[in-house]
Amino acid sequence: MVDPIELNDALERLNAFLAGDDLDGAIEYLRALHPADSAELLSELEPEDQAAIIERLQAAELAEVFEQLDEEDMADVAQHLDVEMLADVLDEMEPDMAADLLGELEPEHAAEVLEQMEEPEDVASLMTYEPDTAGGIMTSAPPSLRRFWTVAEALRFLKLHYAEEEDFFYLYVLDRHARLIGLVNLKALILADPEQTIEEIMDRQVISVHASADQEEVAQLLQRYDLVSLPVVDDEERLVGVVTIDDVIDVIEEEATEDIYKLAQMSPDSELYSPVPQSVRNRLPWLVVNLGTAFLASSVVALFEGTIAQAAVLAAFMPIVAGQGGNAGTQTMTIIVRSLALKEIEPRDTFWALWHEGRVGIINGISVGIMVALIAWFWQGNPYLGLVIGIAMLGNLIVAALAGVTVPMVLKLLRVDPALASSIFVTTFTDVGGFFLFLGLATYFLRFLR
């Protein structure tokens, strides 16, 4: 077993072989590793070393390597192969991975490669589905059985036709129209009496999903019913493929990453290794939108220019009230947005959430308000300044709680993704609220503050 820390050591060893021009040694070393590890190492090599090794590997070995890489690394490595070799490799790969790899190539290149494949049918049909749907992430269906077969017949059928296939965990039972009517898990097949019929051992309560279903829905179904794979059907309920759990894990991780990026006010498609112009496109529009709300808050401050001219110290305290409101609002908004995503709360729970978060806001507001009041008092030697900032802080933390709940709930009701747009509205409320409360109170108490 190679563990994550040893991967760096392994890379060093591999590079040592390559530095000594020992290509045979390097290949032998890679072959001894788990395919997931050799693929990882291969993707970390310099392009020329990658090319040298890849030229020497068999199609079946390359297929194993490709299946372990993510889509972009696949495309990088694939560019070292000519059309015939790539077609051979794709023939050996799982159809869904082969379709993903072809999807990364230029359309003409992909068409050329498909034409050279021995068995292009499965891959070509998988390529017709939208990427983020059940059809887009599924692979070809595992062996299917008929309900009137005996267990012995089913086993004979599997030995005859499926010895070379990838691992599978469930078998599906189809009727004469290829419609899905049941599921047999391998354990049931192993433990059954050879004379029993498939109908007797199959589970009729089979959960399936339509090929056009969103990948997020697929992930939720697999989680809800604790499945390791989910059959995908077409409009006529015919089995067209199966989504396996490893793809679903990728979906769950991808969706979490997207939510994190949206909450940080950037495009959900952001990627660390994007070219600079792409990174700018993923971020600049969000900064510009924020600029609009910043000027809104700024115009509130401008209303009180006369007050600030008379007590410039207010300018130093003003961002504290707005900033703490922003922090508290972000806390509330984040827990609401995440709980909406995990389906732990719905818009109809808004009143409960307002009551809960409102109380948290009041308690935090009183606590932070007292602290900030005391600090301001002792720093500037003016109890009235403490009073003004303390009360403004309490008020703004209540604004933060209300906005933190209401904004994502309203967005959800309007069918706008709450993760996408909540931050900007919540901080607008807390900026405007903070400046208005603090400078408004300060204007009222101005003669004590000068």
Added chain:
Amino acid sequence: MVDPIELNDALERLNAFLAGDDLDGAIEYLRALHPADSAELLSELEPEDQAAIIERLQAAELAEVFEQLDEEDMADVAQHLDVEMLADVLDEMEPDMAADLLGELEPEHAAEVLEQMEEPEDVASLMTYEPDTAGGIMTSAPPSLRRFWTVAEALRFLKLHYAEEEDFFYLYVLDRHARLIGLVNLKALILADPEQTIEEIMDRQVISVHASADQEEVAQLLQRYDLVSLPVVDDEERLVGVVTIDDVIDVIEEEATEDIYKLAQMSPDSELYSPVPQSVRNRLPWLVVNLGTAFLASSVVALFEGTIAQAAVLAAFMPIVAGQGGNAGTQTMTIIVRSLALKEIEPRDTFWALWHEGRVGIINGISVGIMVALIAWFWQGNPYLGLVIGIAMLGNLIVAALAGVTVPMVLKLLRVDPALASSIFVTTFTDVGGFFLFLGLATYFLRFLR
């Protein structure tokens, strides 16, 4: 198949049975559903309705229901059962779920229930592991084979002893000291010749994990090697259990939620439905820490009180520079923190990241700087104000890029969780940087701004 939307309808139907005092109808209705759905519905009912239904279910039915609930719902439902019945239910449950349920009860109550169980051994031994480790999330090991058995013998053994067990997908091969030496997947067993030995069909490259390994490491291994379960071993390499993929999905979702909460500056243990005092404890300390840095930024503003007193308009523009820096810094920091979590980047890539993010910061800084300069110029009719705010904006977006990369990388090197502490440091840099650059430049150009 019941889909997520229909669940609300199903709840209404169930409540209609209960409103008409038709308990038999309600139970019949629940029995016809998938256990995951009937468990979900049951957990949504009022406690008295729950109790009435639970009293009428068999231990085996209740076990199925419990296995579908999350830990807190399990404990809620379990309170309706007496010790004997609960013990019967636990005997029917998967050992890991039974251990989780017992872990939710008061220790004395759990001990009483354990004493009443027929087969408490597996559950009791699972309860000895730390919750967030491989041992804590594993369940009892599936059937294990010996390498010198024939396939026919193995099948006979499974039929004799494991007909009643939960589904399993892999079988493990142990040596005479119960050490893990290989893995057989069910497909290989089905397709093998009955006279072959287990040794001939087993896979020796079996990935395993120590019982004390962190659950995040377990999740990474299952993902990296595309496994549906991972064997867990003790100090002597003996098989003690197995972690299944459904538990790993929960871990992945939990870790993402924790990172989201940490980035939003609140306790990773935050929960929507925590009692108010707990919510306050999860958030107030973070607000207080932020208060410290807010006063630091505020003291920078205080340095320039003389400037602001002469040109109060600066107070209105000052938060825009700091705020945009905070937004841009959060974008960079978030992509670095998430990429560190997904192991797409390491601290040794810091220079690459600084170069990439620095260029993004300069381009965004020039763009936003020009926009803000023009708005300020036309709003206040003063080109110098535009010049000052534009240059300060560019400068602060560069500060944001540098801090957004450096802070999480340094925290990672110091073995502090970057998600936990990056936000506070990055916004400190952008607040201090923004105020200093803007007010400093404004002081220099003061005679043009009055």
